[in-house]
Amino acid sequence: xxxxxxxxxxxxxxxxxxxxxxxxxxxxxxxxxxxxxxxxxxxxxxxxxxxxxxxxxxxxxxxxxxxxxxxxxxxxxxxxxxxxxxxxxxxxxxxxxxxxxxxxxxxxxxxxxxxxxxxxxxxxxxxxxxxxxxxxxxxxxxxxxxxxxxxxxxxxxxxxxxxxxxxxxxxxxxxxxxxxxxxxxxxxxxxxxxxxxxxxxxxxxxxxxxxxxxxxxxxxxxxxxxxxxxxxxxxxxxxxxxxxxxxxxxxxxxxxxxxxxxxxxxxxxxxxxxxxxxxxxxxxxxxxxxxxxxxxxxxxxxxxxxxxxxxxxxxxxxxxxxxxxxxxxxxxxxxxxxxxxxxxxxxxxxxxxxxxxxxxxxxxxxxxxxxxxxxxxxxxxxxxxxxxxxxxxxxxxxxxxxxxxxxxxxxxxxxxxxxxxxxxxxxxxxxxxxxxxxxxxxxxxxx
Amino acid sequence: xxxxxxxxxxxxxxxxxxxxxxxxxxxxxxxxxxxxxxxxxxxxxxxxxxxxxxxxxxxxxxxxxxxxxxxxxxxxxxxxxxxxxxxxxxxxxxxxxxxxxxxxxxxxxxxxxxxxxxxxxxxxxxxxxxxxxxxxxxxxxxxxxxxxxxxxxxxxxxxxxxxxxxxxxxxxxxxxxxxxxxxxxx
Numbered sequence: 001x002x003x004x005x006x007x008x009x010x011x012x013x014x015x016x017x018x019x020x021x022x023x024x025x026x027x028x029x030x031x032x033x034x035x036x037x038x039x040x041x042x043x044x045x046x047x048x049x050x051x052x053x054x055x056x057x058x059x060x061x062x063x064x065x066x067x068x069x070x071x072x073x074x075x076x077x078x079x080x081x082x083x084x085x086x087x088x089x090x091x092x093x094x095x096x097x098x099x100x101x102x103x104x105x106x107x108x109x110x111x112x113x114x115x116x117x118x119x120x121x122x123x124x125x126x127x128x129x130x131x132x133x134x135x136x137x138x139x140x141x142x143x144x145x146x147x148x149x150x151x152x153x154x155x156x157x158x159x160x161x162x163x164x165x166x167x168x169x170x171x172x173x174x175x176x177x178x179x180x181x182x183x184x185x186x187x188x189x190x191x192x193x194x195x196x197x198x199x200x201x202x203x204x205x206x207x208x209x210x211x212x213x214x215x216x217x218x219x220x221x222x223x224x225x226x227x228x229x230x231x232x233x234x235x236x237x238x239x240x241x242x243x244x245x246x247x248x249x250x251x252x253x254x255x256x257x258x259x260x261x262x263x264x265x266x267x268x269x270x271x272x273x274x275x276x277x278x279x280x281x282x283x284x285x286x287x288x289x290x291x292x293x294x295x296x297x298x299x300x301x302x303x304x305x306x307x308x309x310x311x312x313x314x315x316x317x318x319x320x321x322x323x324x325x326x327x328x329x330x331x332x333x334x335x336x337x338x339x340x341x342x343x344x345x346x347x348x349x350x351x352x353x354x355x356x357x358x359x360x361x362x363x364x365x366x367x368x369x370x371x372x373x374x375x376x377x378x379x380x381x382x383x384x385x386x387x388x389x390x391x392x393x394x395x396x397x398x399x400x401x402x403x404x405x406x407x408x409x410x411x412x413x414x415x416x417x418x419x420x421x422x423x424x425x426x427x428x429x430x431x432x433x434x435x436x437x438x439x440x441x442x443x444x445x446x447x
Numbered sequence: 448x449x450x451x452x453x454x455x456x457x458x459x460x461x462x463x464x465x466x467x468x469x470x471x472x473x474x475x476x477x478x479x480x481x482x483x484x485x486x487x488x489x490x491x492x493x494x495x496x497x498x499x500x501x502x503x504x505x506x507x508x509x510x511x512x513x514x515x516x517x518x519x520x521x522x523x524x525x526x527x528x529x530x531x532x533x534x535x536x537x538x539x540x541x542x543x544x545x546x547x548x549x550x551x552x553x554x555x556x557x558x559x560x561x562x563x564x565x566x567x568x569x570x571x572x573x574x575x576x577x578x579x580x581x582x583x584x585x586x587x588x589x590x591x592x593x594x595x596x597x598x599x600x601x602x603x604x605x606x607x608x609x610x611x612x613x614x615x616x617x618x619x620x621x622x623x624x625x626x627x628x629x630x631x632x633x
Contacts, residue, residue: 018504019531025543027599028588082533106535109601 005120006030008049010040010066011082012058016105020053023112037061041069049077051100051119056083056090064094071098076126078119145178145185146329149319155182158311163189168261168306170246171284173313176363179284180244182313186282187240195239198232198279203245207253212269215256221270233266236279246306247287247298258302281306316358316365323354326362330369331381343373345381348445352383383413383445405440408433417444453479453581454518456486456510459526465570466524472574472611476596477581477621482518486510490527503529503537503549511547520584522577525551538600539576541583544624548580555603572606582613586624590617 007029009020017033024031032049034040036058043049052070056063067079081094084105091102100122101115145156162169163186171179180199187197205213212221216231232241249257260266265276283306292298316323327345335342358364372385408426415421423433436442455470470481488509493501510523522541529537529551538555541548555572557565575596582597590597595614600606613621 013532015502015504015532019533022504022540022543023531023534026541026583026589106530106533109534109537112534113599113601 004028004030005051005123006032006047006049007116008040008043008052009033010035010037010052010058010063011055012036013055016055023109024116027113027116029116037063037066037069040066044070044073050123051116052077052079054079054081056081056094057085064090064097067094067097067099078122080115080119145181146326147319147322148325149321151314151319152322155311155313158309159185160189162186162309162311164191165309166190166192166280167308168281169283169309169311170289170307171282171311171313172289173284173286174315174361175286176358176361177313177315178362179286179313180242182311183240183242183282183284187242187280190240190280192239192280196236197240197242198236199242199244200232201244202253203248207250210249210253211256215260215266215268216271216275217269218271221268225270228268231266231268233260233277233279234275237277238279240280240282243281243283245285246283247285247289247292251299254299254302258299258305261302261305316361317356320354323365324350326365327353327369330366331373334370334373338373340373340378343376343379343381346383349381349383349386352386352445384416401440404436405442408436408440409442409445412437412442413445449517450480451519452482452515452517453477454482454484454515454521455524455577456484456513456521457524458486458488458490461524461526465573468570469524469574469577473577473581476578476612477585479519482515484515486513486523490525495530498530500528500530500536501525503531503540507540507542507547507549510549511542511545513547519546520581521547522581522584523547523549524573524577525549526553527551528553538606539580541580543583543588544586545584548584550576550580552576555606560603568607571611572603574611575600575606575609578611578613582617582621585621587613587617587620590614592616 007024009017009024009031010033011017011020012035014035017035021031021033032043032047034043037054037060040052040054044052054063054066058066061069063081063083067081070077070079075098078100079098081099081102082105083090083102094102100119103111103115145152145159147153147155159182169183169186171182173179183199184197187193200210200213202210208222212225212229212231214232216229216234217225219225219228256266261281264278265274267274289298289303289307293300293303316326327350331343331345334340353365353368360367368386369381371387372381376382376385408422411425412422415425419430419433423430426433428436453473455466455473457466466483470483474481490501490506493505493509495502506523506525506529510521513521515521529539529549531537531540536554537551539548539550550573552569552573553559555576556569557563578596579600587597589599590613592598592614593608594610595617596609596612597614597617598605598609600609
């Protein structure tokens, strides 16, 4: 429902206040009146008004002085100045001081209606804009990065403090830990958030393609360059550029990149005009960059230029307490995208997920949940919906006995405790399998 | 106890048939019996020589001070050019959820705009203005529906565009106010 617009009328003439009061009240606005500027300012301390209609000539503080004071308290306030003695000078002065509009008394009823209608439209647009900005922030901040563990809380704190600066960042972590999401969160929390976030996967491009991708090219620079093309650095002007898999770039590109980072200027491939761009660099890698510097495969000067801040994302196996939260998030995400009612997960299935090693980290967990929702009954995710058989599960497996126990349990689960089929798969006879079940006290997990 | 009524008080000369037709539509729209009365005042008291118009605020206060037995709402009908200090002119005004309102047919007449006289159009416009101002006294605010009689109209074109009746939404609101009014009376 649209909010009720409130109007404050400030005029020393009672008849003017009454007239405007009656006029606006019939339009359904909330209306208050003040006979002088001092009273208006007192009212504004305790109440909020969307539109303030103020006479310019009042005893004591005049309308222009009041306008300046209102603007110092609330720069967004919509103040309309009214006067019976119109001069160009005062009109210009009022508008320069931030008045929304300036009208001469008496005005046509239609002018007044249009004036207020335009002001209410502006208020509605500003409100809508604020709400959308909030929604964008919520999307970036809350929905993408999930975790309640101490490691993740530390990460959130780091992201928040780094976002406030324009320093270069290297995000390190194993594949699938969410390095790009962290980069997006840094961008979304920074003052650059309303400008582009440009992502480049350096590992996927050859040296010449990467060069053209980053710096752009001029028409005819090489075979197939039919048009002028902006590079990613140019596109990221005022925003952030995310260079994924930075460790894969060639030594030539390392030199080029260093030069761009130092001067924030570059030339398009085949061009001769220097272009400048104000971007923030966020890099990601799953390699040991420092080790590469020691081995001489990554330039030391570039490493220090990029590594102003280093954020490390822990692998999923080091923060298993986040798994239930992540599982819930992915179930909701995929049930919503597949138009299915929200599913639940069996305790035994969740327990198994928490025991898994996750070499592919969160990406692997996400794929498992997506698959379980596709192949499952859509109501409840059970052990048999999870593709865990191929990997020897428990990362706490230390002895050969533990290994054997886990493997037999896994095969039994796979064949739904059909002893003959499980024995056949294990290439042992049924008696041996019964013996092992007794030895390890094995039981069906989902019972 | 007699039934509550709406009183239309005229100031100046109006054809009886013209007034009776207005009274009829008011009665249909608000479902209250309507009394027609003649008011006598010296309008000179409300004349502003600088603007050559009549002060609507003062006239409304005067009408509000009149009392008629069993009347729940009183509307003054005039044929003079009304203004309020902040605006160049008004067609009428009323106390929102109050007891009284005023309407003038002065600016509803085609001849004011150099057009040929049209008595039917004048009657239609007058009915709409009277119902509109009475609607305010029952607590109705301006309606966004352009054909509802409670739609704000600052030009004659707006008045001509709207119908003589309340829209469904305003009717529902009026019924709620009506119930409240009756409850108070009981």
